[in-house]
């Protein structure tokens with residue numbers, strides 16, 4: 001009895017005219033003799049090859065259909081004849097597609113309507129699909145650019161290995177889009193009425209590239225928390241066009257804050273961090289000194305010079321509240337949510353052990369994407385990345 005299996009994978013394509021065509025994508029051969037679990041179903045390489053061929057067939061079909069629609073003369077409705085064809089390459093998550101795009105002759109009626117291919121132009125706008133760009137940006141925000149390129153090589157069919165510079169460039173593009181979207185976003189009306197918005201803010205130092213004005217620079221990051229909404233993370237680096245206060249303001253706006261509404265800031269008492277929030281709100285805020293920073297100082301009171309503690313308390317007198325009463329009524333007394341934002345945003349990608357050095361803009365872009373990934377905004381956002 002024959003023990004040879006043939007599995008044929010084909011696709012059926014139905015055009016705008018209702019005509020259907022079938023096209024073979026791949027053949028998978030298996031023998032039943034001595035079959036092992038690693039003959040089971042598709043292997044990764046087979047799956048990548050099928051994805052690549054399928055994507056190629058689908059994109060060519062879509063391009064052909066769009067071109068047919070463009071073929072009709074806009075004035076007399078007659079079909080124009082073929083002038084020539086050119087090729088375009090579109091990079092997608094399922095491989096690079098080389099698509100043939102026909103160009104049509106000027107119509108015999110002498111119509112001056114656009115000779116270009118309107119439908120096709122819209123379809124093939126850009127060099128990479130937004131989905132590929134988003135995945136590259138997400139991986140680049142979680143891993144080093146080189147590691148991200150290696151991970152993509154494992155799963156994404158491609159004729160050439162992925163390049164870490166491409167990952168970095170795509171992340172930059174996505175980050176700029178996220179930021180543009182955030183800063184331009186309208187105030188989202190708060191459902192939580194008059195309850196205050198809380199801003200938990202913290203700072204961290206990361207290593208600067210050689211030649212930068214200092215060896216380290218400080219990034220600010222944290223969370224904006226409003227009742228009835230998932231917390232929103234933010235982070236920003238210094239000396240770039242979008243100030244840290246713009247980033248904070250955009251995050252507050254997205255959380256339903258409106259000018260004039262109360263803001264409570266939690267920090268470790270560093271004046272620079274408070275002033276970022278003040279620039280963001282352009283109004284007075286309530287500042288609460290982080291309970292743990294304060295209690296740490298109190299715990300070490302024997303070792304610490306009483307003067308130091310006195311200075312710290314004196315500088316922050318206005319920010320020391322009745323922690324006990326707040327705690328028992330369930331209100332926050334600590335900036336620890338900012339520190340957990342720091343953990344998720346900074347430590348995994350930028351901490352000192354990694355020996356990475358950053359430009360402010362490079363760090364800023366990675367932070368924008370990481371914050372969007374952490375909040376789940378990268379998937380939700382209908383970012384018009386092709387534009």
Ligand SMILES: [Zn+2]
Nearest residue numbers: 073076107109
């Ligand atoms: Zn015509």
